[in-house]
Amino acid sequence: MPLNNKEKIISIISNGIAVFSLLQERDELPKNTTMYDFVLKVIPEDIKSELSVELIDEVFHYVTSAHGASGAKNG
Numbered sequence: 001m002p003l004n005n006k007e008k009i010i011s012i013i014s015n016g017i018a019v020f021s022l023l024q025e026r027d028e029l030p031k032n033t034t035m036y037d038f039v040l041k042v043i044p045e046d047i048k049s050e051l052s053v054e055l056i057d058e059v060f061h062y063v064t065s066a067h068g069a070s071g072a073k074n075g
Contacts, residue, residue, distance in 0.1 A: 012044070039056055
């Protein structure tokens, strides 16, 4: 079953957050690049209408809490 646009954008946001975090840890981001700026650049134009700051925030909070919860269980 193909992904709908909402599912696609959530996947891209999640991936964008992960890449942003890795680049941030390696100090490889241009100065003053925010997570929002970075995510905006990786969203394809054809689904950008689905994007909102609230959705980015929601995905970010879910991903960070999910990683925190799994880390607590494993370590």
